[in-house]
Amino acid sequence: MTNTDWPLWEVFVRSRRGLSHTHAGSLHAPDAELALRNARDLYTRRGEGVSIWVVPSSVITASSPDEKDPFFEPSADKPYRHPTFYEIPEGVKHL
Amino acid sequence: MSTDVTTDATVTSAALALGDDALVLSHRLGEWAGHAPVLEEEVALANIALDLLGQARVLLSLVGDEDELAYLREERAFTNLQLVEQPNGDFAHTIARQLYFSTYQYLLYTELAAGDGLFAPLAAKAVKEVAYHRDHAEQWTLRLGDGTDVSHQRMQRACAALWRFTGEMFQPVAGLDVDLPALESAWAASVTDVLRRATLAVPEGPRSGAWAAGAGRQGLHTESFGRMLAEMQHLHRSHPGASW
Numbered sequence: 001m002t003n004t005d006w007p008l009w010e011v012f013v014r015s016r017r018g019l020s021h022t023h024a025g026s027l028h029a030p031d032a033e034l035a036l037r038n039a040r041d042l043y044t045r046r047g048e049g050v051s052i053w054v055v056p057s058s059v060i061t062a063s064s065p066d067e068k069d070p071f072f073e074p075s076a077d078k079p080y081r082h083p084t085f086y087e088i089p090e091g092v093k094h095l
Numbered sequence: 096m097s098t099d100v101t102t103d104a105t106v107t108s109a110a111l112a113l114g115d116d117a118l119v120l121s122h123r124l125g126e127w128a129g130h131a132p133v134l135e136e137e138v139a140l141a142n143i144a145l146d147l148l149g150q151a152r153v154l155l156s157l158v159g160d161e162d163e164l165a166y167l168r169e170e171r172a173f174t175n176l177q178l179v180e181q182p183n184g185d186f187a188h189t190i191a192r193q194l195y196f197s198t199y200q201y202l203l204y205t206e207l208a209a210g211d212g213l214f215a216p217l218a219a220k221a222v223k224e225v226a227y228h229r230d231h232a233e234q235w236t237l238r239l240g241d242g243t244d245v246s247h248q249r250m251q252r253a254c255a256a257l258w259r260f261t262g263e264m265f266q267p268v269a270g271l272d273v274d275l276p277a278l279e280s281a282w283a284a285s286v287t288d289v290l291r292r293a294t295l296a297v298p299e300g301p302r303s304g305a306w307a308a309g310a311g312r313q314g315l316h317t318e319s320f321g322r323m324l325a326e327m328q329h330l331h332r333s334h335p336g337a338s339w
Contacts, residue, residue: 006133027135034234038135041142 007056009035013043014051018094021053105270106213107158112268112312114154115175118165120196121147122327123183132186139231146224153217166331170321177311178260180320184253187239191253193232198285199264201225206273233289240293247294254290255298262303263311
């Protein structure tokens, strides 16, 4: 496996209709079309998906670990933001 | 009664021919494991190899015991096309071989799937796999042909080197009821279209010759095939009946 100059792509796979795409991993590919095909071969060979998105890793803006506290800490003690006070109707699977 | 025997014999030879194509190409593609230019492509080639192996197992099982057929036949008993036994060469050679063969296989299986013969159920399942193999080969042909100077040269050289093995695909096979002239013109149109879009010249020169026409189907193979078989068969021959 030699090093290549191919860009990195993030792969999102939707496992079933009705569910959202979930990050599955990343891969290298020279362009979007081949990234899609590589994603098919790497991440859906055991029937894991019905739809794939590939996104250049370089266009993703990620939160920084340094900002973890201001970003996430304040939400920890606000239980009223969680929709746990509802009765979930029967038959609803993906709420 | 005698009619049935004849029918069985021709069906057997057709299943053997198609099964051997799939088996031999599967093994060739498997040889890339650990050697492919990038990890992603290694998995892609292995996936294609496994699809072909699955097809080979179904086809050879129509003929007899799949392991005996794969591991205990001599070179002259294999009836695969000479195209599929050609060595991997560089990546461009592998892609050219894939383009030529998967286009043929896609058209052939599409026709078989539409019929009501013995191969229709197998072909209907396999044609979806083969459609992907064809797409994979086409995508790479476009990128290598219309890529850098080096990739263009290599792809052109590979397409030219394998061209003379492509005529054999359209030689009649007993038991395979397909419209060969139509298959051949559809193949030529499709391959020509891909090569043109890849800025590659369609190779000139004969696609079959006195020495090559149909020879693989009759059990005559090219030099490297013996070595490939030796590697493919040696474990089973050394340890008959070995299993994991």
